[in-house]
Amino acid sequence: MKWTCDNCNSTNVQVKMWVMVNEENEHNESVSDGESEDNWCNDCETHCKLNYK
Numbered sequence: 001m002k003w004t005c006d007n008c009n010s011t012n013v014q015v016k017m018w019v020m021v022n023e024e025n026e027h028n029e030s031v032s033d034g035e036s037e038d039n040w041c042n043d044c045e046t047h048c049k050l051n052y053k
């Protein structure tokens with residue numbers, strides 16, 4: 001199971017994360033509520049919908 005871009009099916013995608021700046025071991029947590037503007041595809045170089053499959 002991987003997140004993929006809805007446009008090109010690339011797995012080279014990113015999502016906005018919170019980063020705990022005061023923790024030595026950073027805990028990242030997705031802040032996206034599924035809005036495409038929180039997602040980014042490095043291949044399309046655009047905001048995109050992500051599919052998990």
Ligand SMILES: [Zn+2]
Pocket residue numbers: 005006007008009010041042043044045048
């Ligand atoms: Zn893409």
